[in-house]
Amino acid sequence: MNHKYLFKIMSTLPPQYPMYSRDYVYVRRYEVNLESNLMILVSRAVQHPRVPESQDYVRVHSYQSKMVIRPHKSFDENGFDYLLTYSDDPQTAFPRYCVSWMVSSGEHLISHLLC
Template sequence: SAQEMKHMENLSSLAQGSGPMEFQPSEQEQPWELIMDKKHFRLWRRPIQGSHLYQYRVFGSYTDVTPRQFFNVQLDTEYRKKWDSLVIKLDVIERDVATGSEVIHWVTHFPYPMYSRDYVYVRRYNVDKENNLMVLVSRAVEHPSIPEDPEYVRVRTYESQMVIRPHKTFDENGFDYLLTYSDNPQTVFPRYCVSWMVSSGMPDFLEKLHSAALKAKKMELEVRDYLSKGSDTAPEPCGPTQLEYA
């Protein structure tokens, strides 16, 4: 969206300097709080109105892999089973060839002593060649073929949006990314405990994702190319109504 592009431009320019980086919320929005500030990675959070949960936003940059590699490694479920040790199950349940939407069932370990969590979500990706952006959006849904399993805790509230902007092109090293994320892990722990788990787990996941992209590049591993569809026609933009499972 235009707003996300503006965020990316502001953050990218601010990242070149040493001054503090802040998001300017609208009058209706809660302010963002910076909770982690590293050289190539910054993490904010803000309360979600009417709940005990937070929404998180990450801005980061990598210069040693291409946007295409980073994007493909995120989407390749079979490869993720190899590099993400927390995955118990990760399967594509349904795929819409016309729109590129996929329904995913994901089961993941949670820190002891919590039960493992499972997610059923629809994801949609879009490569915007005109604006030089890549977008991946995920959102929790219900699906008739994946009923709840008493062995896991079903996470019913989950949203994620990743925007990637190449420094040059999709196939040259270097890009910025902006990740906005929220979920309700269905835990009885206080909000500060959940916040700690997310703020420590998210950087760890992103670094594992980065390492997996580097490994795929170095070893020339076969990772599915989600940008090559046999056509120059990009998928239609993904709006909220298109993310609903029907």
């Protein structure tokens, strides 16, 4: 990968069980391959001395994502297709009825935006 950036993302949620506000500190690397017309982004959680944990947020220590982006024509024009794989440890136990609802409804709990 030829580019690397450090991010801190904070997701503020209403303070209620089982999801509390989270913060993510992660590194994202990406590469653009113009021959295959693909962009690949790889992110993973990291610890960084200049980004200490806060009592106001639950730090997500286990996070990774991979995204492949293929533009319809070129990266300079609108429109693209993508494939995203994502996992993190929410550091909470969801009640069984919540898990059943999430699985049956197809709702996703991605609480941050890709930059």
